[in-house]
Amino acid sequence: MASETQSGAVRKAPEHVAIIMDGNGRWATRRGRPRLFGHHAGARRVREIVEACPDLDVKYLTIFAFSTENWKRTQAEVSGLMLLFRRYIRKESQRLLAKGVRVRFIGDRIKLDAALITLMDDLEALTAHNDKVHLTIALNYGGRDEVTRATRRMATEVAEGRLLPEDVDAETLGRFLDTCMLPDPDLVIRTSGEARISNFLLWQSAYAEYEFIDTLWPDFSAERFAEVLAGYGNRERRFGAVLA
Structure with a gap:
């Protein structure tokens, strides 16, 4: 939450936080x-x-929640995760609706089973009018895969004459990304002590602040979350500029 510094300046909380939830295993x-x-x-x-x-x-x-690389894990773990995702959606859907949470899923759904895809679609539709919190779940998601799919869709529009090559710029590509309806993340948090981004929101996080913390995800409490956000409030974001 926003707070005031000793100098009287207001610390602004990040509007969009992205989290690499690492350390469960x-x-x-x-x-x-x-x-x-x-x-x-x-x-x-x-x-x-x-x-x-x-x-x-x-x-x-x-x-x-699940990366394009996570398919390399054991079949037992992957199957267990897919079952967990289905159970989570069934169990949490009404609570998410009641709490004013809008849920979206990003990633390539092609490898997911039909039952899970149906649950994802239903949860998105159920919460479509909520606006208190926008929860986006990256499932079978990879940043490179996302940019590849976006580029392919954009190239198709160019080939069909609906988009001129000279009109293609960074903003144009952004409209084809899975996250086209979201602001870019202000802060990316990775739990468990690993200091890498693991192919997560590569395009969108170009100017995000990063916080790598040792806490394993199941131990990442709301109190710890608040501490990390307070640290973000002390940072000066310049976006490539030099501030006076």
């Missing part, structure tokens, strides 16, 4: 439990963070 392993146990704990943590957003003045929250 390690959290479970340290407790002698299977990795899926950690993923279930991580799913419960999502609810807490989403519901903390209004009080922290975060309007948009984007979470990285």
Whole structure:
């Protein structure tokens, strides 16, 4: 939430926060439990963070749930995750609706099973009129894959004469991205101590602030979230310019 510094300047909370939710497997392993146990704990943590957003003045929250690279994991873990996604949507849909959360999914749905896609479509439709928090879930998502798909769609419009090559610029490409309806993230958080972006929102995060923290995702509480946001309020964002 916005607060005042000693100099009287107002610290502004990030409007859009994106989170790489990392560390579920390690959290479970340290407790002698299977990795899926950690993923279930991580799913419960999502609810807490989403519901903390209004009080922290975060309007948009984007979470990285499953990457295009995660298919390389064991079949048992992938199948368990897909089952978890279906259960999460069924269990949380009415609560998300009641809390004023609008849900969107980004990523390539082609490899997802039909039942999951139907649940995703239904949840998007159910919450379409909500505006308190905009929750975007990246599922079978990769930044390079997204840009590739966007470029392909844009090239098709050029080939069909609906878009002139000389009119193509960065703003044009942005209109073809999965996130075309969202503002760019102001802050990207990665939990678990890893300091890499893992192909997440590559185009959109060009000028985002990054915060890499040691906390494993199932331990990332609303209080810890608030601490990270407070740190963001102390940063000076210049977007390539030199401020006087």
